[in-house]
Amino acid sequence: xxxxxxxxxxxxxxxxxxxxxxxxxxxxxxxxxxxxxxxxxxxxxxxxxxxxxxxxxxxxxxxxxxxxxxxxxxxxxxxxxxxxxxxxxxxxxxxxxxxxxxxxxxxxxxxxxxxxx
Amino acid sequence: xxxxxxxxxxxxxxxxxxxxxxxxxxxxxxxxxxxxxxxxxxxxxxxxxxxxxxxxxxxxxxxxxxxxxxxxxxxxxxxxxxxxxxxxxxxxxxxxxxxxxxxxxxxxxx
Numbered sequence: 001x002x003x004x005x006x007x008x009x010x011x012x013x014x015x016x017x018x019x020x021x022x023x024x025x026x027x028x029x030x031x032x033x034x035x036x037x038x039x040x041x042x043x044x045x046x047x048x049x050x051x052x053x054x055x056x057x058x059x060x061x062x063x064x065x066x067x068x069x070x071x072x073x074x075x076x077x078x079x080x081x082x083x084x085x086x087x088x089x090x091x092x093x094x095x096x097x098x099x100x101x102x103x104x105x106x107x108x109x110x111x112x113x114x115x116x117x
Numbered sequence: 118x119x120x121x122x123x124x125x126x127x128x129x130x131x132x133x134x135x136x137x138x139x140x141x142x143x144x145x146x147x148x149x150x151x152x153x154x155x156x157x158x159x160x161x162x163x164x165x166x167x168x169x170x171x172x173x174x175x176x177x178x179x180x181x182x183x184x185x186x187x188x189x190x191x192x193x194x195x196x197x198x199x200x201x202x203x204x205x206x207x208x209x210x211x212x213x214x215x216x217x218x219x220x221x222x223x224x225x226x227x
Contacts, residue, residue: 047216047218103168104208105168105174
């Protein structure tokens with residue numbers, strides 16, 4: 001079945017870096033755009049970034065632009081999010097999601113990132 | 118990238134209908150038929166309920182419907198059931214090639 005599994009979350013100090021991964025299975029990964037969406041504790045959803053199916057285009061939320069980088073390896077069916085210069089306000093559950101049309105069709109279970117000294 | 122505006126909470130009794138509104142601008146909701154709705158139960162990942170304003174993915178009950186007028190989209194749930202109690206989020210594609218979510222609406226089934 002279609003599945004997305006995030007990993008790489010944890011506790012990190014402000015200013016440090018972290019890389020999240022999202023392993024995809026059950027569908028043709030290389031045919032779909034992929035997103036990262038985050039949710040701070042007790043808060044709503046916030047779109048973070050998108051990468052086109054072939055990696056040719058990437059777009060970011062203003063809140064992470066210049067600090068986060070989305071990438072993918074279609075040979076490994078894996079999506080990544082490199083997060084640099086982390087701030088306390090980046091603390092959240094990070095979800096990867098498969099994009100169809102302009103919607104988030106399938107979601108992973110999420111991985112928690114805590115930025116704290 | 119301002120968040121779309123949703124009511125913080127709505128409630129209804131089993132069997133009744135409720136509507137959740139989602140207001141944006143001409144740069145997002147009003148400019149594209151790319152509004153989607155998500156259901157999120159506590160501690161769970163969001164689930165797509167409506168895409169492209171009014172389309173239901175396979176497996177979503179037809180009690181869920183969506184519409185749009187101008188800069189405001191709406192999600193209607195008819196024949197409310199206890200399991201519908203959850204948080205609901207709208208989302209829209211934007212003119213900046215980005216996406217924006219609403220603040221979320223907590224649905225309580227009385």
